[in-house]
Amino acid sequence: MSCFKLPDSLCKDLGALTSRFWWGQKKEERKIPWVAWDKLCTPKTDGGMGFRDLRAFNLALLAKQGWRLLKNHNTLFYQVFKAKYFANSTFLEAQLGKRSSYA
Structure with a gap:
């Protein structure tokens, strides 16, 4: 979760x-939600x-990785990513490559 952006549908599920x-919902039985989900969060x-x-x-963890790349x-993390993904630019100026990985 700290390395990949999870699809919004997966987070929702x-x-x-x-x-x-x-x-306490079981199959088709619906219980009363006594507290709103926002309150639980x-x-x-x-x-x-x-x-x-x-x-x-998930976005906060990805931002943390971005901060590590900037600072x-x-x-070794920075050196590998620099060589593979943004050799001729900075992290913020990096473009999506043709055969890039999900990282």
Whole structure:
């Protein structure tokens, strides 16, 4: 999740599975959702349950990797990605290649 952008549909499906588990839904039986999903996703310090919005969390982890590429030029991670994906430019100016990987 910290290396690949998950499809929005997968994040939505995983969130739906979590909510069904939390609210106790079985097959076609529907239970009453006593608390809104947004309330469950708020941090515990603010009175919520601390569930994560998977799409936002995925984007935050990817942003963290981007930050590492911008700031840590002496790491093996940076050197490999520089050689493979943006040899003639900076990370922010990199273009999508013809045969690039999902990384």
